[in-house]
Amino acid sequence: MRIKPGSVTMKLLLVLFLLVISRAAAGKHSLKYFFTSSSEVPKFPEFVAVYLVNEVQIIHYDSNTRRAEPKQDWMNKITEDDPTFWDDETERLKLNQQTSKVNIKILKQRFNQTGGLHIVQVMYGCDWDDKTDEVNGFEQYGYDGEDFLSYDLKTETWIAPRPQAVTTKLRLDNNKSYQTYLKYYFTQECPEWLKKFLNYGGSSLMRKDLPSVSLLQKTPSSPLTCHATGFYPDRADLFWKKDEEELHEDVVKGEILPNHDGSFQMSVDLDLSALKDEDWGRYSCVFHLAGGQEVSKRLDKRDIRTNWKTNDGGFPTGAAAGGVVAALLLLTGCIIGLIVYKKNRPQGSSSTSKSDTSSSSGEEAMQSMLT
Structure with a gap:
């Protein structure tokens, strides 16, 4: 070192x-x-x-x-x-x-x-x-x-x-x-x-909670966000991998933020601009909790939650019915979490x-x- x-x-x-x-x-x-x-x-x-x-x-x-x-x-x-x-x-x-x-x-x-x-x-x-x-x-x-x-x-x-x-x-x-x-x-x-x-x-000290993991995207050209929330403790990692190899390029990892209930949330973005359609199934988002427990979510267009609309005014195929609400809640939760974190983090x-x-x-x- x-x-x-x-x-x-x-x-x-x-x-x-x-x-x-x-x-x-x-x-x-x-x-x-x-x-x-x-x-x-x-x-x-x-x-x-x-x-x-x-x-x-x-x-x-x-x-x-x-x-x-x-x-x-x-x-x-x-x-x-x-x-x-x-x-x-x-x-x-x-x-x-x-x-x-x-x-x-x-x-x-x-x-x-x-x-x-x-x-x-x-x-x-x-x-x-x-x-x-x-x-x-x-x-x-x-x-x-x-x-x-x-x-x-x-x-x-x-x-x-x-x-x-x-x-x-x-x-x-x-x-x-x-x-x-x-x-x-x-x-x-x-x-x-x-x-x-x-x-x-x-x-x-013994508490260990696994999160719910969601795939979120604002628009078709936006990075894809893998969001994990509700985990505890905060000794955790969230990352994208292709096949069995962790990705470091075209990836932006966010901070771990607290939720109002004492659990934590974090997200990691993946740039999809160079991703080929035939390669989607090779990508997955992995959450790893200290102690070895994991949650993995494979990249699937049908699982992506979004609030963008198609040309006919409707939502795209595969968008969850609660996509708009989920995206707004995510944004609000991150803002509130950041405020709480900055107020309460150890000096x-x-x-x-x-x-x-x-x-x-x-x-x-x-x-x-x-x-």
């Missing part, structure tokens, strides 16, 4: 990229902690922390708000068991924020840098399979868009893909007490927190590290990695 050095946009896109990788498979659950530390990035917090369960954001903290906050209503249940949880977590993250500044200074020295835009990212956490009870832990560090250091739980060793990380790797590999702690954390403590969060989240994005919600906080791991 390489990002062009000095590119603010690409580096911040990497933050978003780290949030969408490693989709959990069916039966598997994940708890991930992301920390992002930055220097001289305009209009971006110097420190951002995000916690995810099954890729759903549950906690957010940044150096502007300086407060750990729940991102799901059900996370407030945690104070029933731990009344000081939010205060304690806030203090731990404040310490991580201070440590992050030291980390960037150390890495600048390692790379013989004096100033400029730089980003340190850390991701750690664990997976748990509720069918086999198998657990796995992971910890990864990145600097300026490139891998810097990672931990292999199976071999209990650190991997240093860059020469500047070798010193840290050797020191950590020789720290047997820390290795013992990591093994305990990844195999015992982290899975316990994951199960606790899953218990708080209940049906919300700040996420990325990476090792600050657990237990007695051992993440700043300890960050310090031990870089010093």
Whole structure:
């Protein structure tokens, strides 16, 4: 994973990229902690922390708000068991924020840098399979868009893909007490927190709804829109494919937008101008939900909903009786969804590290990695 050095946009896109990788498979659950530390990035917090369960954001903290906050209503249940949880977590993250500044200074020295835009990212956490009870832990560090250091739980060793990380790797590999702690954390403590969060989240985290998929077209010369609505969660993809190959040319993908009922919608357009009549049956629109469930709709002129009229004033053969209503509802729904999304989307994005919600906080791991 390489990002062009000095590119603010690409580096911040990497933050978003780290949030969408490693989709959990069916039966598997994940708890991930992301920390992002930055220097001289305009209009971006110097420190951002995000916690995810099954890729759903549950906690957010940044150096502007300086407060750990729940991102799901059900996370407030945690104070029933731990009344000081939010205060304690806030203090731990404040310490991580201070440590992050030291980390960037150390890495600048390692790379013989004096100033400029730089980003340190850390991701750690664990997976748990509720069918086999198998657990796995992971910890990864990145600097300026490139891998810097990672931990292999199976071999209990650190991997240093860059020469500047070798010193840290050797020191950590020789720290047997820390290795013992990591093994305990990844195999015992982290899975316990994951199960606790899953218990708080209940049906919300387990919910999976497949969408209804429709083919829509304004006029015969307009792109064909494949629209999926009513799915949950928002960890999903919608794409066109020809035969069994996904299409990337002549395709425009829209954003995932929220519906009023808490579900989501998205669309993807296909340019039909170069499509031959005999090839229509080779195209299909595929919706893929995290966990492997899919809905596929083959391209068929009879299934296209439209509101354009033929020369005689009637609707074309194959247009659904509710085509006009469907198109208007789609337009209205997208406008409303966009307004809701822009009003409610989280301010700040996420990325990476090792600050657990237990007695051992993440700043300890960050310090031990870089010093």
